[in-house]
Amino acid sequence: MLIPSDLLPGTPGAKSSLFARRLAAHGERTALLTRDGELSYRELADRVAEMAARLGHDQRRLVLLAGANSSDALVVYLAALAAGHPVLLVPGDNDGALNSLTAAYDPDVVVRPGPKGRWRLDERRAVSVHDLHPDLALLLSTSGSTGSPKLVRLSYENLQANAESIATYLGIRDSDRAATTLPMHYCYGLSVINSHLLRGAGLILTDLSVADEGFWDLFRAGRGTTFAGVPYTFDLLDRIGFPGIPLPDLRYITQAGGRLAPDRVGHYAALGRRDGWDLYVMYGQTEATARMAYLPPDLAASRPEAIGVPIPGGAFRLEPHPDWPGQDTGELVYSGANVMLGYAERPSDLALGRTVGELHTGDIAQLAPDGLYEIVGRSSRFAKILGLRIDPQRIEALLRRHDVTAFVAGADDELVMAVADTDRTDAGRLRRIVTDDCGLPPRAVRVHVVPELPRLATGKPDYEAVRKLGHAPESTRACAAPTPGALPVDLCRLYAEILDRTDVTEDSSFVSLGGDSLSYVEMSLHLEEALGHLPPDWHLVPIRDLRRPRSAESDPGKMSRRRTLETGIALRAAAIVFIVGSHIPVFHVKGGAHLLLAVAGFNLARFHLTPTAERRERVRHGLRSIARIALPSLAWIALALLFTDDYGLTNLALLHSVLGPHDSDTAMHFWFIEALTYILVAAVALLGLRVVDRAERRFPFALPMTIAALGLLTRYDLLGLRDRFHVPSAAVVFWLFALGWAAAKANDTPRRVLVTVAAVATIPGFFPGEPFRDAVVTAGFVLLVWVRSLPSLGPVNSVAGVLAGSSLYIYLTHWQVYPLIDDFSGWLALLASLLFGIGYSAVATRAMRRLSGLLRGRRGTAAPEVSD
Template sequence: MLTPHHPSPGIADPQQTLFARHLASYGDRPAILGPDGDLSYRELAERVAETADRLGTDHRRLVLLAGANTVDALVVYLAALAAGHPVLLVPGDNDDAVRSLTAAYDPDTVARPDAAGRWVIDERNPVSAHELHPELALLLSTSGSTGSPKLVRLSYDNLQANAESIADYLGIREDDRAATTLPLHYCYGLSVVNSHLLRGAALILTGLSVSDDAFWTLFRDRRGTALAGVPYTFDLLDRVGFTEMDLPHLRYLTQAGGRLAPERVTEYAGLGRRRGWDLYVMYGQTEATARMAYLPPGLAATHPQAIGVPVPGGTFRLQPHPDWPGRDTGELVYAGPNVMLGYADRPTDLRLGRTTDELHTGDIARRTADGLYEIVGRSSGFAKVLGLRIDPQQTESLLARHGFTAYCTGADGTLVVAVAGHAGTDPVEVRRIVTAACGLPARAVHVHVLPELPRLATGKPDYQAVRALGCLPAEIPARSTGRTDLRCLYAEILDRSDVTEDSSFISLGGDSLSYVEMSIALEEALGHLPDDWHTLPIRELADVRTELDPNPGPRAERRRRRRLETGIALRAAAIVFVVGSHIPDVFYIKGGAHLLLMVAGFNLARFHLTPSAERRDRVRNLGRAIGRVALPSMAWIGLVMLVNDDYDLANLFLLNSILGPHGDTPRMQFWFVETLVYLLIALVALLALRAVDRAERRFPFALPMAVVAAGLTTRYDVFGLTDRFHVPEAAALLWLFTLGWAAAKSSTVRQRWLVTAVATATVPGFFPGLQPFREALIIAGFATLVWAPSLPSRGWINRAAGILAGSSLYIYLTHWQIYPHFQGSYGWLALFTSLALGIGYAEVATRVARKLPALLRHARGVHTSARAAEVS
């Protein structure tokens, strides 16, 4: 047990940080609640005492701690504070930051996990290499996620005072249980830890995101009472259906880390009032240890634009500013016991004492008649563009009023605007709004439409990344090497010009048709493709080659083991089976089309039903997926109708499965395409419902399994519908499609066994007569998809499979018109010709699809010009 002691002369007296030294006083109360077990305060105190002994009690040393939301990291943090060692807290998930700050500050001790995930304490210097000021307790980065050597120096008094003021205005109680929704190395996340430990409350210690179902399971099981979030956290809460959640023990939400739009404040304040919890809007900076102001919950609904009043023990004053005239407006200056000692830019600064008495926030504020403070701008945030002073924050607010979410910053004499959007977002409109309001020419405003705006690990805007966009040309250059190579690869295959290092295949709107070409190209470029490559940002994929072999030579390239994604292998094999089985005297391997349907469901869930995608984006992307299937199908059928009468208008509009005729006729040849389109349309209609979208996010596996159960009623015709009227093939095959969906969402061994068992039990008996081989093929292929994400392969096999899989739809469409021209002993020639011409049609259709948007924009421009000429 750690008990108060008098430190030796070489150690500063850390008695001020009572929350770190008096843990044992709370006895057997729960301190840490986690998915892997709990710790009482007594047990936590014992672990802290043991670690403090390891860190040493004879000499103060600078301890670099790789921050993480884990028990090990928390224990090292508390032990260092309790033993009087200053802590340099860095983001543990950023190896570059750890290396950079280790090199810049030469810490005496480094605490971080090793390659196997075990925490180690590396004692680099037995006696500190630095002169450490007695009051120095903590060093934090102002940005929270980079390796910048500019750090904030915080004292023991700073930490204790801020923890006490936060615990005071939040009314933290011993029975509170706060979830660690923010990183430990971020001052806001750290303040949650400090203030709750001060009051003997419990921490639900987790690194899970609020977008993860497992987080909410843990939060409910541990009877969570408090949640903290930055504005982006609240976006995620919207996506996961927070408004409908039953959280009976929740007492309050806190928000800081950036401005939450007033309408969102009003919305959540009202929700809290109805559900019995409070919303605390807060304002702070790392330089003030975390918090400077809070808005009392009772005022959130009526004053949603305010940051509120100073925290207990703090004061504000408004310093006049020449750009913001007015008696009640000026730069916000804060004073209080939580104001930092000062900044550190180099190791010699660690010996400095207090160099700052009050904090000039850089924010322009005004004081209302009610005594509340509101932020109205930035004193140092102006961008100088062509001699004009532009306030990027006001520009962001302007665009928000027009329905655009954007980050703005100045870069090299231009205003860079990053706007969240999709392929339909018009950058010209955004530029017009900005130029009209700011008086800038269009050439001075660079607009970049991104699937997701860049954010730091804390969820705050990453303005450095936005500024870097100003250096990018409008068009991404041809392929080269490294990360630029991958960006160009993504831009070329997905036909996007807004690719950044933070883009992923999913965020750029990739789908099952483009993922084949993308995965094969990446596998060739990297030599190894992670199973979750489609969700990884390009910056992480670019490191795969380096991790595999930092200096690959020709021999290394030959030695690389190639893998082929199972989904691609199944699509390639299935389309060959389908075509070959239709040609006499080649082979008869049935079941390929039904296996393709299961793979389609699998890919749909994998690429379109990701937790990070908003409901409208899901619906929009699914709509595009329908178009990518329906339009080339209708185009081919229309062409065939010009030369023969095999098909009619029902075929052209993909309605034959409904209108008929039914039976073994040429007009039933496109049943697979019609079934797939119908199922996609049904899914779009389903997910367009807010309640269903929320249910899918909360129960990503249970929902498709429920649809599977519903589909089995038509598979077994439980209600006898086929005796009364025609049931479209899509209804009978719904269960197969949604089994693929469920397989993509199966995240545990039990779930994978369940989907495999359902397929094994329900596929037999579906086809008329005795067809055991056909049933075995479908079950075996599906089981391989579920249990083996990829298969051993060779480079040439990957390329061939990629071409076949990527062209599978087009091969299916065209082969009906190809193979009948080969009679007699030319069956294999018919097969290869059908595959080749289908691949050719795929190439033509892909080129047309990529050029079509530009052609349509040009046509609209010509039409607009003609109308203008008529008017004039």
């Protein structure tokens, strides 16, 4: 029999969290909304009661929970609070931090994700070995050092008081629904959960980024009224065209986790006034449970530089500081019921009661005449970066333990490190050490290798000079040599060679480096050889996260057996064989070129239209892809002009389909090259327009579907243009390219069904009297939409990869190769055409890389060295 959560008994001698015990009081109101459905407060209360019973009510135990924005993690958190068990909350995606804190604090219960998405509860002992203070409710990492044993001790009163205060000044209603845009283990993200559960409001549980279109689908479907953001969140909102996203239920947005520039505050405040929602800028620290101050929304536009006023129940005072003698200026000291009990640095500290009466924030503030507080500096070297308080001195000590001397400072939401240049200096390794320790993303840690560390005349470190390095390009050795136990292939160097980049670091991904469909196949072949597998969406994964699976490490023989082959690569390989074989002909399987157009649209969306890529970056990468198609094509056609009479200047200018002559025997030889080039130029030009860029980010699936619908005007000649003009092939077939683009953005079943129906309805009949040709294109397209990879073998992958990567060049050159041999043997002509095209691909790729290097040298651009 389950005990209602509002009647749960606490463990002997312990207190418990009031809002966690009163969930059932909100009845059938919606508590949680996820992709899998909704959960009412009554249902949530029952699940919490069941978990509380499993954790037990007789003895308090220390529960380590791997936090995640999921109903399972939330139920464990609430059950532990309701039953009086202190919770040590750690990141669910950081095994290092979890293992480190497990070793440091020896929890009695460990709850973490298990295989197949199931959560595993490991009860290490029935009776705690720790002396747990009755007030202790929650332990959170301090300073963002998620693997550090230094934790903030929070009480039940802290959690309840802060939740009530936040709910009061935000005016949270039971009809509100907040999206979990921040991780649960982060005090800001957790405060969103606590304050909304307190008022019986709904939580849209998701771990999707605001840059993911699926997030906004879920937010609208759940009638979301609010979400929280740190400064980086607002950078992402800028990139995805947030002002154009329809959010009819949005009531307010909250911002904390670091200073948002005043101009950005003013911009979003004005946007909110226009669209009918409020912006709350807030200030807080983990040591104050979450919040200490907020800026009333009506002042955000006129006072964007201020942190505002104390939260209800809190108070500030300014303590004089010798370095900041100004009037009404001093270190900001906060008092209130949400101030932590104190710190814990070892298990014995869990028995302590309150050791802190008020909180010295370390921030220098001034009280303005209008009663608002402003932060004007820091009283120590602590830096707040992406919402995490980092101690640069501790980072320096950490590096000294690795025999590295460095000066570290915080600058503009980044941690800047100056490291002396020695034979052993490895910037990538140092960045990894720091990010693993302090929880910062790699992009927020800049490593500068300098000839000498900057010092003042007194010999002391010149930290101002270190901060100024943050404005300069990194001068680092980007990648380290392979270490014992590492991959035998230097992935950074591999990426640098294939993508012709000199700025590769372990934080780079294929897409961030400007990879396209031509380099994708070559990259995937080498990666599979190195890794033994290709992770899902590997082209979006940072190099540091690409690892060989343990099974392959323990049994290298497995690497050459079962593999998978991406459907797009398989289709490109099959299509080029069908094209050449049908032209000779040794068989008749036509439709390959039209299928390749759909695959080209699919690849454009995958590699160039990621939500986080800026408009200029998209255009730059698109132009580079066009150049990789057009320049080798022009070179080959120019060569053919010298030795044959088959082509003219219109072919050389890729204008034959426009200017003709249209009745020559070779008129259609390069139609595919011309069509693909025209379509890509049009697509890049279109996406270069600000209004189209915003539309694509707002409607990533609807935009290409609309373009495909417009393409049907020429596909079916609804305007009667073909009778009056010679319409280029590109204008007739670009609907296929747009459907491929839409297929890449069809990230759920309804969208995949829609794009499939569109293809099945419009492809048949395109080739009059050739139903088999229609069927080849249709079947290939459906396979591309629904099956992202095919079972394969290592040798098959190698052959398919080479053919797919060389498909453009095989198509380009086969017209001159097979006529020399087909009279002797059609099959030999096919083989020769494929091999010659592969050879030309290698030559063209090398030439393009050399040309790129010459252009960089002429521009005089300096770039970091990629070390051995």
